[in-house]
Amino acid sequence: MDKKKLSSVALNIRKNVIAAVHAAKSGHPGGSLGIAEILAYLYFEEMNIDPKNPGWDDRDRFVLSKGHTSPAYYAVLAEKGFFDKELLLTFRKPDSILQGHPDMKKIPGVDMSTGSLGQGISTACGMALSAKVTNKNFRVYAVLGDGETEEGQVWEAAMMAAHYNLDNLCIFVDSNGLQIDGPVCEVMNPQPLDEKFSAFGWNVCVIDGHNFDEIAKACENARQSDKPTAVICKTVKGKGVSFMENNVAWHGSAPNDEQYEIAVSDLLKIEAELNA
Numbered sequence: 001m002d003k004k005k006l007s008s009v010a011l012n013i014r015k016n017v018i019a020a021v022h023a024a025k026s027g028h029p030g031g032s033l034g035i036a037e038i039l040a041y042l043y044f045e046e047m048n049i050d051p052k053n054p055g056w057d058d059r060d061r062f063v064l065s066k067g068h069t070s071p072a073y074y075a076v077l078a079e080k081g082f083f084d085k086e087l088l089l090t091f092r093k094p095d096s097i098l099q100g101h102p103d104m105k106k107i108p109g110v111d112m113s114t115g116s117l118g119q120g121i122s123t124a125c126g127m128a129l130s131a132k133v134t135n136k137n138f139r140v141y142a143v144l145g146d147g148e149t150e151e152g153q154v155w156e157a158a159m160m161a162a163h164y165n166l167d168n169l170c171i172f173v174d175s176n177g178l179q180i181d182g183p184v185c186e187v188m189n190p191q192p193l194d195e196k197f198s199a200f201g202w203n204v205c206v207i208d209g210h211n212f213d214e215i216a217k218a219c220e221n222a223r224q225s226d227k228p229t230a231v232i233c234k235t236v237k238g239k240g241v242s243f244m245e246n247n248v249a250w251h252g253s254a255p256n257d258e259q260y261e262i263a264v265s266d267l268l269k270i271e272a273e274l275n276a
Contacts, residue, residue: 001212003213006212011274013076015267017075020089023091024254025254026092026100028069028070030247030250030251030252037209046141047059048060051109063121063143065114065118065145067113074088077107117151118152121153121171122153124141125169127140128140128169128228129164139169142171155200158197158228162200162201163201169229175232175235176236178237180252193230203222204229207233207234209233
């Protein structure tokens with residue numbers, strides 16, 4: 001594992017999230033910035049995929065259950081080579097394939113259209129089950145939000161995954177403690193997520209979602225488990241941009257020109273530190 005390379009990928013994801021949301025004048029930067037390390041590790045270290053053959057039958061699958069964080073998803077797909085990076089600046093434009101939520105029919109590399117929270121994990125379970133019944137060896141990964149776990153469908157899917165012994169399924173819960181209406185624990189407290197997934201029959205890891213060593217260890221743990229795995233990731237919403245970090249106002253708001261310049265400056269400082 002080349003952590004410097006992965007850090008560079010995560011930084012590029014963040015830079016492109018800010019650029020895309022600013023260009024669109026809309027979008028969800030907070031949660032997108034917070035999952036950069038998770039996506040960088042999955043796409044550049046963990047998953048068996050081929051950008052030149054997005055529909056390859058034996059590829060590992062990925063589902064962005066929290067589909068509103070599509071700017072980060074599009075950024076990592078472009079970084080991996082599924083499509084040209086220039087498309088990122090067409091985010092949310094009327095004639096663009098890169099709309100506010102991922103579209104599997106139009107975007108190379110997208111395995112499932114998502115947006116309605118709670119449904120993504122269900123489709124991930126279906127993919128994992130299909131691998132079992134067709135004797136395929138691919139694995140399925142998904143990213144959920146902690147606010148999303150307020151949805152009852154998440155727990156129906158969790159029950160189903162344990163019942164069918166979907167040990168080829170690994171989900172990452174982006175636990176940043178904030179959702180559009182405010183602190184998750186005040187809106188509808190889903191904690192303790194680790195104990196709940198464990199009670200539903202899952203293998204559970206709790207990690208720092210910005211630490212590549214911990215992400216790698218969790219993925220290895222998931223591969224060795226005979227149960228579906230839930231990785232509860234402690235993250236910072238808006239990570240990397242000073243005025244967005246831990247600020248619920250940036251769940252679904254785009255920076256203006258002045259704020260954009262500050263965000264770019266913050267990320268360039270991180271880049272300088274990374275290259276020092």
